[in-house]
């Protein structure tokens with residue numbers, strides 16, 4: 001299991017060690033998300049989303065260019081996605097919630113890619129049938145987020161490949177193995193499917209341009225681990241005569257254990273959207289915290305919210321009120337609240353969220369067909 005001493009690794013297929021977001025901006029060559037850009041989004045949306053206010057989305061490429069085009073009357077499309085290797089967990093939906101905010105604000109179309117091909121290729125024991133089943137299962141969670149019907153198209157790769165294939169080929173032809181290896185760290189033993197796959201993930205960036213027959217800008221809100229794919233896509237874009245896709249990058253929701261992002265491969269550390277409130281509570285009660293070993297020490301010295309995943313869950317999703325967040329933070333530091341109490345409070349919020357989500361997820365079954373790209 002990852003720990004803080006470990007070297008930072010951030011690729012589309014592995015995130016481990018303590019993630020230094022400033023360093024990622026430098027190493028990946030992205031731009032920090034500035035207050036001026038946040039204000040421009042706020043102006044259109046009418047309010048500043050929590051994830052902007054708290055800089056959970058912290059980095060971008062070409063967001064300024066995209067907003068300039070928008071101001072001149074050029075509508076863009078949103079594009080994001082999910083690798084369906086398991087049920088959806090809380091870490092996945094953070095950027096989806098934000099994507100919905102953008103869809104509502106800018107009133108734009110969204111392409112959502114479910115990459116059953118990618119997960120089949122990447123995960124040794126996952127069959128193609130299972131990956132595809134998860135794609136349709138995860139699709140229900142996507143719909144339950146409230147994305148606009150008619151303006152939202154879900155792509156299931158193995159189902160919709162005919163629409164993507166020509167674009168993928170054109171990207172693939174412009175991408176050398178040496179670039180792909182440098183960007184993704186492929187090894188001799190990497191299978192040839194996963195090497196081609198990046199072209200499949202690039203394709204939706206340009207899909208709207210192909211469908212409408214004119215250049216349409218594209219904005220991708222996603223975790224920063226996906227950025228290597230966009231480097232490939234952006235390189236190809238200009239040569240194919242499309243706009244370079246713009247990105248907004250977000251941080252990772254922490255695992256309930258000490259560090260690393262919430263991982264679907266370690267089930268106890270992640271809260272799935274299909275968990276019952278009771279199951280979720282059990283995981284929360286077992287979480288690592290920034291607390292002291294004994295109550296007496298906690299009261300005397302206080303806890304450390306900075307390293308505490310429970311605290312982070314409030315910060316990322318479950319306490320929207322900045323004042324209350326600050327209060328939670330300082331009562332912890334002063335030793336006025338114990339970890340058990342904090343966990344109870346979080347479990348209650350998560351439980352409520354899950355019940356509400358599961359109700360919407362059930363309803364999503366009735367409209368699934370309307371969301372799937374035909």
Ligand code: TRP
Nearest residue numbers: 080081082083113115201222226
């Ligand atoms: N590769 C992503 C994953 O494993 C899935 C994905 C496909 C995606 N297209 C995307 C994620 C666009 C964000 C944006 O989760």
